Amino acid sequence: MTFHQIDRRTLLRGAGALMAGGLLAACSSGGSSSPQLSTSAGPSVAPRKGGRLRAAFAGSAAETTSVLQATGSAVDYVRARLIWDTLGEIDGSATVWRLAESVEPNTDATRWTVRVRDGATFSDGRKLTAEDVLFSLRTLAGNPTTQAGQLSGLDPVASSVRDPRTLDLALKAPDGFFDLALAQSVFVFPAGTTDFEHALGSGPFVLKSWTRGASSLLTARTDYWGASLGGGPYLDEIELASVADAGARLNGVKAGQFDYAGGVSLTAARAEAKNPDLRIVTAPQELWSDLALTMNLGAQPFTKPEALQAVRYAIDREAMVRTVTLGYGEVADDALGRHQSWYDTTLPRRAHDPEKAKKLLADAGLGDVRLSVRTSDYEYGSLESATAFVQQAQAAGIAVTVDKIPAADYYTDIKTLLSTPLQTNLYHAMPLPLQLSFFYGSKASYPFTGPASPTLDGLIAAMHTTVGNDAKRAKAVHDVQHHLYDLGGDAVFARIPPVAATKPSVQGVQARGFFDYPCLRDAFLGS
Amino acid sequence: MRGVPRLVRGVPRLLRRALRASAGAVGTLLAASALVFATTALAPGDAATARLAGRAGPEQIAVLRHQLGLDDPPWTRYLHWLWHALHGDLGTSYANGTPVSQLVAERAGNSLLLGAVTALLLVPLGVGLGLWAGLRAGRAADRVVSLGTLTLVSLPEFVVGTLLVLLFAVGLGWLPAVSVPAAGQSPFTQPELLVLPVLTLLSVSLAQNVRLVRSGVIEAAGSDAVLAARLGGVPEHRVVLRWILPAAVVPAVPVLARYLAYLLGGTLVAESLFGYPGLATALVNATASRDTPVVLGIALLVAGLTVTLNLAADALAALLNPAARRAH
Numbered sequence: 064m065t066f067h068q069i070d071r072r073t074l075l076r077g078a079g080a081l082m083a084g085g086l087l088a089a090c091s092s093g094g095s096s097s098p099q100l101s102t103s104a105g106p107s108v109a110p111r112k113g114g115r116l117r118a119a120f121a122g123s124a125a126e127t128t129s130v131l132q133a134t135g136s137a138v139d140y141v142r143a144r145l146i147w148d149t150l151g152e153i154d155g156s157a158t159v160w161r162l163a164e165s166v167e168p169n170t171d172a173t174r175w176t177v178r179v180r181d182g183a184t185f186s187d188g189r190k191l192t193a194e195d196v197l198f199s200l201r202t203l204a205g206n207p208t209t210q211a212g213q214l215s216g217l218d219p220v221a222s223s224v225r226d227p228r229t230l231d232l233a234l235k236a237p238d239g240f241f242d243l244a245l246a247q248s249v250f251v252f253p254a255g256t257t258d259f260e261h262a263l264g265s266g267p268f269v270l271k272s273w274t275r276g277a278s279s280l281l282t283a284r285t286d287y288w289g290a291s292l293g294g295g296p297y298l299d300e301i302e303l304a305s306v307a308d309a310g311a312r313l314n315g316v317k318a319g320q321f322d323y324a325g326g327v328s329l330t331a332a333r334a335e336a337k338n339p340d341l342r343i344v345t346a347p348q349e350l351w352s353d354l355a356l357t358m359n360l361g362a363q364p365f366t367k368p369e370a371l372q373a374v375r376y377a378i379d380r381e382a383m384v385r386t387v388t389l390g391y392g393e394v395a396d397d398a399l400g401r402h403q404s405w406y407d408t409t410l411p412r413r414a415h416d417p418e419k420a421k422k423l424l425a426d427a428g429l430g431d432v433r434l435s436v437r438t439s440d441y442e443y444g445s446l447e448s449a450t451a452f453v454q455q456a457q458a459a460g461i462a463v464t465v466d467k468i469p470a471a472d473y474y475t476d477i478k479t480l481l482s483t484p485l486q487t488n489l490y491h492a493m494p495l496p497l498q499l500s501f502f503y504g505s506k507a508s509y510p511f512t513g514p515a516s517p518t519l520d521g522l523i524a525a526m527h528t529t530v531g532n533d534a535k536r537a538k539a540v541h542d543v544q545h546h547l548y549d550l551g552g553d554a555v556f557a558r559i560p561p562v563a564a565t566k567p568s569v570q571g572v573q574a575r576g577f578f579d580y581p582c583l584r585d586a587f588l589g590s
Numbered sequence: 591m592r593g594v595p596r597l598v599r600g601v602p603r604l605l606r607r608a609l610r611a612s613a614g615a616v617g618t619l620l621a622a623s624a625l626v627f628a629t630t631a632l633a634p635g636d637a638a639t640a641r642l643a644g645r646a647g648p649e650q651i652a653v654l655r656h657q658l659g660l661d662d663p664p665w666t667r668y669l670h671w672l673w674h675a676l677h678g679d680l681g682t683s684y685a686n687g688t689p690v691s692q693l694v695a696e697r698a699g700n701s702l703l704l705g706a707v708t709a710l711l712l713v714p715l716g717v718g719l720g721l722w723a724g725l726r727a728g729r730a731a732d733r734v735v736s737l738g739t740l741t742l743v744s745l746p747e748f749v750v751g752t753l754l755v756l757l758f759a760v761g762l763g764w765l766p767a768v769s770v771p772a773a774g775q776s777p778f779t780q781p782e783l784l785v786l787p788v789l790t791l792l793s794v795s796l797a798q799n800v801r802l803v804r805s806g807v808i809e810a811a812g813s814d815a816v817l818a819a820r821l822g823g824v825p826e827h828r829v830v831l832r833w834i835l836p837a838a839v840v841p842a843v844p845v846l847a848r849y850l851a852y853l854l855g856g857t858l859v860a861e862s863l864f865g866y867p868g869l870a871t872a873l874v875n876a877t878a879s880r881d882t883p884v885v886l887g888i889a890l891l892v893a894g895l896t897v898t899l900n901l902a903a904d905a906l907a908a909l910l911n912p913a914a915r916r917a918h
Contacts, residue, residue, distance in 0.1 A: 124875035207654035280773035306865040318759040318767035471878035475635025508647035
């Protein structure tokens, strides 16, 4: 899940490789008749050099050029990805190392060895070394950054530089999935940097000018080290505009003012689907967002497993997909992260069965249960789901009222978030092992589903201590998923695609883990 | 001591009124700051949770909260802020670390420009059209103006703005759909960014002002003084300038002043619709981010403007209207 503000707090792990070369991915679900959308895996034409790409993304009050706050808003994030290279990125479910050449654990995953790529340079020509990487990791982990949460397992003091190209990273506890954490926006800047608002980067572009809350102009490096890996930069310049309103961003593309607009609404996608001057694009399905009704296992009536199951059977998932996602989404099966390689595809689908829900409640002595679902219109899908559930629950004999919270208050009130019996959640896609640890278990940062059982804690611990090939690691993830499917507090019922709008000429835009903050490194303007 | 009351009595009446009004204004601003601070303090969450909730762990939020001084009691923070504010330091933004005075100045400049351009068109157009229609009450010209203004008044700003975007930006491609300045530029250097927001703001405000002035003109035109002047053979243009116009404009002045304060304080709908970087969107974003220093900075500026413009409007109305002047 994530917490956007007027489009700000997105931790949106949007689509995998959204290349703006085609239309959206097919998103039929569960046999329902859905609008057909498609995506392409890469640019359909050879890259063309030159030109300026104009793109609009949501900004926020937190806009800054500081590398330590680069994930604060969509527009800052997109800009940061152009200025600072990262150790690695996520493409689909796989890590694609960038500044790191390789990342390997020891036998019990208590230490990880990072080999830094040879030949990487900062924009002033300085060579990028393991010292710079360790400094960046220590700085990101030691400050209140969003990366610090993922890097919390790192022991910065015990970590060291072995040689100019090799780092030994020590962890506080074994973690076989620490490679995924290292692929989460670990921006690298020179060792000794003190002015983080003007930190040098090794990325393909440099910031030429910036006006807070308005625009930034970036120019391509002619000496970009990464060109040897294949790819851009192909553009001469990129101009990024900070536009809070999604409708205004779309209008900007329609009027020819922008070439690309991130964060477009589903209703606009439907309205513009046949506009020949636009391309409506979305993410591959593994990076769609999950919609859930979150039940707190420590609050009545969800201390009783029957209440949990009753809510799950009361939800008409097909109807949610048709109405809430306008048919563009797909059904989810009470587990996050569908279509990721870590996801257990054997999890069965729970049918919509209001009679069974009624019986479960009656058997548990909860025949006249009344529920209030906390929600907000913070992001599209939450309030709509809650409203739809009110009617669906009636069929199961559950009286539900909607408690709508102002968008600005919804996620800032953490105490309430962690104690509310029933609320809506929109989980933005992120690598499943990280996501499960972030939201479930006694050590979770945001345990919305309340207290964790020793069994769940044991499974999560086992997941982190599993070292080895992907199949072995996936099995450990499946065990956690199975437990949550049976006894967890999240009823994950639908998946919703994030959407962007682009001119047909724009090619080579890649999500690389973050659809709403795409990577424009290899973007170009086709004819 | 016997001389003091005499001295006080000797102060010109206008100066005394100005001093009284200024003291009232300072009190109003102080009360506004306390109220705004209390409101932000009572809102759920704080700047640390607004920035990091859901994306970093509780430990990082606690560190940020400590860095921002948010673990101090609210009254301590308010007094700390007030002490510095009285010394000209409005603090730094919790959200991005920039001095509040710099942030507010950037946005205020943009809002001021948008408001001033709108006002410069609004006042002459509002008075002129209202006068023109009022003097032709019941005739075809008046009916056209009345119908036009009635239509515009009934359309919300966002509808007018959207229609303008669809027509002039998306349809004809003459003007930008989004009024975001290019990097290193501002609306001062890119005046084309102002056209659609100004037209949007004008649409509703002009209609309201035309209708206000028109009704004032009709009322004044039927007064005994105007009738007497006309019977006495005073030329019509003199009747209009001497009797009708002042009588029609005086009631419109306070309304105009309030509208100007609204314009200068930022206009949320127009700013949001066009992405214009003004004060109103900055205030909304700062509120959502629990960025108390910025909220206070903008609130005080807007409150100060409102108070000043209302005082100016009262003074202007008093000058234009002898009866009101005597009443004061």
